[in-house]
Amino acid sequence: MSTIQGEPFIINIGPQHPSTHGVFRIKATVDGERVIDAEMVMGYLHRSMEKLAEERTYTQNIPFTDRTDYLSSMSNNLGYVLAVEKLAGIDVPDRGQAIRVIMAEFQRLASHCMAVGAFTNDTGAWQTPIMWCFREREKVLDLFEMTSGARLTCNYMRIGGVAFDLPKGFEEAARKTLAGFPQLIDELDAMLSGNEIFLARTKGVGVLTPEMATNASLTGPMLRGSGIAWDIRKADPYCGYEQYDFQIPIGYNGDSYDRFSVRLEEMRQSVKIIQQALDRLPGGPHSTQVPLALRPPKGEAYARVEGPRGELGYYLVSDEGPSPFRFHIRPPSFINLSALKEMTVGGTVADAIVVLGSIDIVVGEIDR
Amino acid sequence: MTRELTGEELAAAAERLVPGSVARTEPHCCYIKPEHLRETMTALRDDPEMDLVYLANLCGVDYWDRFEVVYHLHSFVKNQIGTYKCETHDREKPVIPSVVPVWHGAWMQEDEAYDLLGIVFEGHPNLYRIFLWDGYPGWPLRKDFLSMPGGLQPGLNEFAGVSRRGEPPVRMTE
Amino acid sequence: MKQPFLVSDKWYDIRDLSNLSNEILHQVDRALPGEAAYILSPLLGFVFVFLLFVLPTQLYLGVLGERKIIGRMQSRYGPNRTGKFGVLQPIADAAKLLTKEALTPRYADKTIMYLAPVLFVMPAVMVWAVIPFGPEMIIADIPNSLVYYLAVSSVPTLVIFMGGWSHNNKYSLFGAIRIVAMGVSYEVPLVMALLGVVVMTGSLSLNGIVFWQDAFDIWLVALQPLAFAIFFICVSAELNRTPVDIAEAESELGSGYLTEYSGMKWGLFYGMDIAYALAASALGATIFFGGWSFFGLQDWVPSWLFFIGKLYAFYFLFIWTRGTLPRLRIDQLMAFCWKYLFPLALFNLFIVATERVIWTDGLDGEKGFVYIFAAANILATIVLVVTWARFLGYRPENQTTKPRLVNEAGGYVPVTPASGEGR
Amino acid sequence: MDGAGPTLAFWALSAVTLVAAGGVLVSRNLLHAVLFLILSFVGIAGFFLLLSAEFLAMAQVVIYVGAIAVLVLFAVLLTPAVGRDNGETRFIAPALLLSVALAAVFIFVIHDTTWNTVDEDPRATVESLGTALLGRWVLPFEIASVLLTAALVGAIMLVRSPEEEAEDGLA
Incomplete structure (x- = not known):
């Protein structure tokens, strides 16, 4: 007995498609509903930031990092300033570090809200979870606006600290915002984790074995979803993460559902971290004085943070000039795409969309 | 804390696994000879002592006189990170062996380095211009690529007297 | 069968609006010669039902209600800028759609592409002909109105296929293929489920079914819960509502068969989708929720008010599922239809037929036994649903779906039984 | 009428x-x-x-x-x-011949048959149809259903892949 073989044809998922989250294209060869080949096409949003950064001073480069992963600008700022501080050997005061942790974790909350919401949207839940997520994300963005004046591209971190001290009333506002999150996470958990349709759509879809995940350099929830306990906040603590009590959530099978549930649990952990950071917010200056035209000594540095999408690394090479000789971003969502083909081929078109949603890409970061 | 392996440790490990593979050593990194690159990387990945199973970052750098490809390798269990490098001095056709057979994650990063720096990764299954379109003139991240219109030279012209480059002649890669 | 109540034939008796139309017809018949009334009566019915009911409800309560309620479910306001509470939003929508550029792809089959939205409207109007708004308020009281409904409601599948195929677009073709596969499959359990109703009530007429429910003082949703569940799922599938909207599949196919439609051509599809949902709600309310009857209260309150109330309650169910549930994949959907719904519908039919035989032959159609049957059927539904799922190898997820938590970073953490293997 | x-x-x-x-x-x-x-x-x-x-x-x-x-x-x-x-086919001539012959037969039959006209309204109700199908014509009816079921099973068997057969314990 033979299976019925259709005529394969190519279908372009993107560049303008509701589920590619930006101008990103998958050239999928499909046989009926089954994907037999997938090719990624990107570069629609390429702005050559790495080249532009070589023309600007170290401080001037901070706004660029906002615009790579525009959904987690605080984490991007943080990774970059950490790299510069490592290169130049600058110490950050305690208060500055605590503020950085608070902001980075709030950014993780906001970004995971978007990730979880968009992912459920990709599975076909008609906008409801994403709207709930947006409701809480808005409050986080309000906090950012209160602190840095901007909502999306905050440009808040500075080399040696943060741009401004926390405004008056921030702590109460932050606690009020935080209070909403456990409820949101429980709501999402109740609505999706127990939903048979959602489980049927996500469980066993886009399975990544731990070996595959490691070999394909995946990071963040993708890696943890496959059962690898890896979190740079724990493994290589920066900004005093070793003082905070939190845990790393890891998945079981490495399927789309595990990535989703890991993100949800990470949000819970972030809430925990922020509460601890707010409780023990030290006094003192928020920043050290750093010369405007900073000239770090000759050398190179690779610093990374655990961004919402995974290991966000910055590789800087200095030649004692006022601007980096080489500025390289290790973009988590770009490298997480490495395994897209392996995860989608063999599944249906609908599965491919779910897998893409579970990777949680930001096209600004892929193309840079 | 992640332990950053020093150049000596990295070189010792590479020499132990593949004798004669180390080109030179610096305090924080270790240069591998291109002809031994893939062999050494495979050995480092599979060696239980080093356990560098994870390619954290792959990045090409243009140093005017040479191209370097930087590999940041990571071990989860040992929690250590090491920086290996591989360099080529040929500016016309820089060729470095591909490590895609060792790490699948290198695939797109090597594509990117090829697209922006023009480093050809030998043995890469699908080397193409991942961001820019086919036929794009030149390699934008090279230091001699003149990107600005009007014949302006790249550099910090707005900071008087701090132009640090310009010594080597600027070529139009058109 | 008891007579529900004595409708006075006075034209001002608003308990039954058919008196009014009859009066008008009578006057027309007297005034005009020949068969003018013969031609006028369907027109009059059309005017009464379509212009006075379908169009306003569809435009206002359908579109606006859907947007407002889903907005509330998504913790936002919904339309609130046009008029008080956004009540003029449907009109604004229509004005926008009418003034929009209607794009046509160059290689589209233009005739079919233009024809499809027009043909899509036709069945949406036609199904209302047999929906009883009251004991006499029905345009065409034909004896086989249920079959008529099913016949007419099988046409949109075809029209959607035409629309999807005509664009020469791969996404649209995907949608078209999906709707055809799904429409044909889900019609089978739907008809099987309704067959159970027909066997129990012994009537193919919608009005007859309502009379039966009124006579025995029970709604068929209690008597045949399994049939109701199957009906609801199948109707959702036929209507492309969200848990099963794989033909539109916004996130996968970018609206499937609607991808290339724009302007009012899209607007017709959108509006008529809601009209079909309302029609299906009307059918569901009629068959399973007693239609215009309300345990004798319809003698005093206009029966069509009950009907419309039930209709919107049913329609709210559609909105609710749409605002809550994710979408199934097509292979899961087809497997669900053929492996789960279809056998259950057959079981249901078997049970109902047995009960009917016992009831009429052994128990002389005693009224009280209906309630015993209802209790038995509710029990049987639970047992059947659970056992058939178990038989197909499905086990509910009892264990935690939460991820494991570790304190230290390191390599791969193997899944041990203690940490929840084999969830 | x-x-x-x-x-x-x-x-x-x-x-x-x-x-x-x-x-x-x-x-x-x-x-x-x-x-x-x-x-x-x-x-x-x-x-x-x-x-x-x-x-x-x-x-x-x-x-x-x-x-x-x-x-x-x-x-x-x-x-x-x-x-x-x-539209293009090599069988135009035989097809034409066949269709003309068929049309001739039809016209002949239609023209020559003495059609019965029924005076009373022949209401074919669902009840009468059902009684006829499950009464007098029950044998052809059942044979047709068995045939259709066989065709259905055959169609399903044709498109099944070996993997599906292996993984489906119910088969």
């Missing part, structure tokens, strides 16, 4: 059905042909309605328009040359 209305309807339906049937023949796009076929099915349903056989009319719509036409559409979709001109 008298009065202006039914007569008008009869001629309108005849026109629609015949034009649609002609469209099936002349349209070179396979999908258009199928759509014309569907239109002609609908026209036939209209005739049934005109003959007071509502149930037959509805069954015609449900089965032919809702199911069979959709299956034909599937068949057409799986044909590679849907939109191509499908």
Whole structure:
């Protein structure tokens, strides 16, 4: 007995498609509903930031990092300033570090809200979870606006600290915002984790074995979803993460559902971290004085943070000039795409969309 | 804390696994000879002592006189990170062996380095211009690529007297 | 069968609006010669039902209600800028759609592409002909109105296929293929489920079914819960509502068969989708929720008010599922239809037929036994649903779906039984 | 069956059905042909309605328009040359001959048969249809169902892949 073989044809998922989250294209060869080949096409949003950064001073480069992963600008700022501080050997005061942790974790909350919401949207839940997520994300963005004046591209971190001290009333506002999150996470958990349709759509879809995940350099929830306990906040603590009590959530099978549930649990952990950071917010200056035209000594540095999408690394090479000789971003969502083909081929078109949603890409970061 | 392996440790490990593979050593990194690159990387990945199973970052750098490809390798269990490098001095056709057979994650990063720096990764299954379109003139991240219109030279012209480059002649890669 | 109540034939008796139309017809018949009334009566019915009911409800309560309620479910306001509470939003929508550029792809089959939205409207109007708004308020009281409904409601599948195929677009073709596969499959359990109703009530007429429910003082949703569940799922599938909207599949196919439609051509599809949902709600309310009857209260309150109330309650169910549930994949959907719904519908039919035989032959159609049957059927539904799922190898997820938590970073953490293997 | 209305309807339906049937023949796009076929099915349903056989009319719509036409559409979709001109064939002469012969037979039969006219209204109700199908004609009815079931099972078996058979414990 033979299976019925259709005529394969190519279908372009993107560049303008509701589920590619930006101008990103998958050239999928499909046989009926089954994907037999997938090719990624990107570069629609390429702005050559790495080249532009070589023309600007170290401080001037901070706004660029906002615009790579525009959904987690605080984490991007943080990774970059950490790299510069490592290169130049600058110490950050305690208060500055605590503020950085608070902001980075709030950014993780906001970004995971978007990730979880968009992912459920990709599975076909008609906008409801994403709207709930947006409701809480808005409050986080309000906090950012209160602190840095901007909502999306905050440009808040500075080399040696943060741009401004926390405004008056921030702590109460932050606690009020935080209070909403456990409820949101429980709501999402109740609505999706127990939903048979959602489980049927996500469980066993886009399975990544731990070996595959490691070999394909995946990071963040993708890696943890496959059962690898890896979190740079724990493994290589920066900004005093070793003082905070939190845990790393890891998945079981490495399927789309595990990535989703890991993100949800990470949000819970972030809430925990922020509460601890707010409780023990030290006094003192928020920043050290750093010369405007900073000239770090000759050398190179690779610093990374655990961004919402995974290991966000910055590789800087200095030649004692006022601007980096080489500025390289290790973009988590770009490298997480490495395994897209392996995860989608063999599944249906609908599965491919779910897998893409579970990777949680930001096209600004892929193309840079 | 992640332990950053020093150049000596990295070189010792590479020499132990593949004798004669180390080109030179610096305090924080270790240069591998291109002809031994893939062999050494495979050995480092599979060696239980080093356990560098994870390619954290792959990045090409243009140093005017040479191209370097930087590999940041990571071990989860040992929690250590090491920086290996591989360099080529040929500016016309820089060729470095591909490590895609060792790490699948290198695939797109090597594509990117090829697209922006023009480093050809030998043995890469699908080397193409991942961001820019086919036929794009030149390699934008090279230091001699003149990107600005009007014949302006790249550099910090707005900071008087701090132009640090310009010594080597600027070529139009058109 | 008891007579529900004595409708006075006075034209001002608003308990039954058919008196009014009859009066008008009578006057027309007297005034005009020949068969003018013969031609006028369907027109009059059309005017009464379509212009006075379908169009306003569809435009206002359908579109606006859907947007407002889903907005509330998504913790936002919904339309609130046009008029008080956004009540003029449907009109604004229509004005926008009418003034929009209607794009046509160059290689589209233009005739079919233009024809499809027009043909899509036709069945949406036609199904209302047999929906009883009251004991006499029905345009065409034909004896086989249920079959008529099913016949007419099988046409949109075809029209959607035409629309999807005509664009020469791969996404649209995907949608078209999906709707055809799904429409044909889900019609089978739907008809099987309704067959159970027909066997129990012994009537193919919608009005007859309502009379039966009124006579025995029970709604068929209690008597045949399994049939109701199957009906609801199948109707959702036929209507492309969200848990099963794989033909539109916004996130996968970018609206499937609607991808290339724009302007009012899209607007017709959108509006008529809601009209079909309302029609299906009307059918569901009629068959399973007693239609215009309300345990004798319809003698005093206009029966069509009950009907419309039930209709919107049913329609709210559609909105609710749409605002809550994710979408199934097509292979899961087809497997669900053929492996789960279809056998259950057959079981249901078997049970109902047995009960009917016992009831009429052994128990002389005693009224009280209906309630015993209802209790038995509710029990049987639970047992059947659970056992058939178990038989197909499905086990509910009892264990935690939460991820494991570790304190230290390191390599791969193997899944041990203690940490929840084999969830 | 008298009065202006039914007569008008009869001629309108005849026109629609015949034009649609002609469209099936002349349209070179396979999908258009199928759509014309569907239109002609609908026209036939209209005739049934005109003959007071509502149930037959509805069954015609449900089965032919809702199911069979959709299956034909599937068949057409799986044909590679849907939109191509499908008119050219080497069998024009035999086809013409065959169709003329067939038409002659039909016209002869229609012309020569003495058609019975029934005076009373022949109401084919659902009850009578059901009684007939499960009473007098139960054997052909059941044989037809068995045949269809066999065809269904056969079709399912044809498209099953070995992997599916292996993984499906119920098979």
